[in-house]
Amino acid sequence: MTEDFQHDRLQKVERLREAGIDPYSRGFKPTHSSVAAKELLGDEERTPPVSVAGRLMVKRQQGGLVFADLQDGHGRIQLMANRGILGDAEFARFADLDLGDIIGVHGPIFRTKRGEITVEVQSFKLLTKSLRPMPEKWHGLKDVEIRYRQRYVDLIANPEVRDVFRARTRIITAIRGLLDERGFIEVETPMLQEIPGGGHARPFKTHHNSLDRDLYLRIALELHLKRLLVGGFERVYEIGRAFRNEGLSPRHNPEFTLLESYQAYADYEDVMQLVEDIMVVSAMAAGTPLETSYQGESVNLTPPYRRERMADLVLEHTGRHAVGEELNDLFEEHVEPRLRQPTFVLDYPVEISPLARPRDDDPRFVERFELIILGREYANAFTELTDPIDQRARFESQAALRAAGNEEAHPMDEDFLRAVEYGMPPAGGLGMGIDRMIMLLTDQPSIRDVLLFPVMKSEA
DSSP states (O other): HHHHHHHHHHHHHHHHHHTTTOOSSSSOSSOOHHHHHHHHHTOOOOOOOOOEEEEEEEEEEEETTEEEEEEOOOOOOEEEHHHHHHHHHHHHHHHHHTOOEEEEEEEEEEEETOOOOEEEEEEEEEEEEEOOGGGOOOOOOOOHHHHHHHHHHHHHHHHHHHHHHHHHHHHHHHHHHHHHHOOOOEEEOSEEEOOOOOOSSSEEEEETTTTTTTEEEESSHHHHHHHHTTOOOSEEEEEEEEEEOOOOTBBBEEEEEEEEEEEEEEHHHHHHHHHHHHHHHHHHHOOOOSSSTTTTTEEOOOOEEEEEHHHHHHOOOOOOOOOHHOOOOOOOIIIIGOOOOOEEEEEEEEEOOBOOOOSSSTTTTEEEEEEEEEEEEEEEEEBOOOOOOHHHHHHHHHHOOOHTTEEEEEEEEEHHHHHHHOOOOOOEEEEEEEEHHOOOOHHHGGGGGSSEEEEEEEEO
8 A cells, every 4th residue: 555655756857857846945935934924814804914834734625715724833723725826737746746745835824704814825846756655644654663663654743742842842942941041061071981870770882993992871960960060160960861781661761861960069968959950940930830740630830849768768668777788679579659749768789879979977878869740750859979998999899899780880990980080079969860850840751742753672
């Protein structure tokens, strides 16, 4: 069926070329978007001619009239081609256009007897001939595998998907604006790293032929940003891709967007305030009320958020006193899924936090928090460890775990240790998963719904 369809379209392409018409024009200059064109009419009966461009999505003929819907990046507007205005030849050529064709149209705007704001086609130009059937042929493109794999078609068929990605852009812009206003400098750090540090994850490995050495895609942004604190930048941040060689799930994609910020002369209490502010400006940018819902469950993002120590939560839910990795295991199994409203979970075990400052009153725990909402982690932050002697000991402990077979233990990084030995100011650091936050604020069930091109399994 598709082959027959494409054969018919290819024949049309040849007929157009034989008639001296380029089916793939070099350009067109719209004067208005579909939305802006509609706003021009006001109380007038007709406007001066405008030019609009987009994709034909609906077309129907009624005698000497052809009505069509033109979709651009902003919305849709109706077109009306009249045989009496265009003449027989041009009218026939307009009527022969196919759904999916991209065209430019010139003409005034008026309102039909049914009240539909419409562009009267005085002239038109075929800009791009479509060779494949439009998504209506696929019943609105409901197959999620096709939607994710062929995102370009998903965006044509489901305009609400475009709204999600517009919200994504507004959210990231708002975060940048907040940090910029507070004196943070946006920087770029290497994606290819000799030592993939700053997190517990399995990296992607590649080989640089010219240097004849292995390199890794970064799993985090942390260690290079902290080097900049050593160098004298007091507030830095980066919003960029990180990569982890792990499985696929509704919450995990091998490449994802991460915000990391580092602020000299701050601690994790300061970072909690920053996270609350980021959540508020992000919700505003997305047009999402702070009292909202996610997949049918109510959630209130209004600060201040609840603050609880991990050990206290584990004791409350399990009746057990624990420290170290056992405490974290108990928390993840029995507590984290039950934390539905925004909660800062404080003071993690030192064993699982090799880059965080220990608490002065109890060095078994570090000044670290995670923001948990609806049972999921949205932010991870520390008062940063600045003691190079302690940091070396932590890295050596992690190196022993790696030698014992733990591929996600933190690697030894001598250059980072050298940087800290020069002296790093006290600081508060933050990491936030942008994709998960956008899922929450746009009410999307899967991370693949907020990534334009998620990683997919091979096509069968």
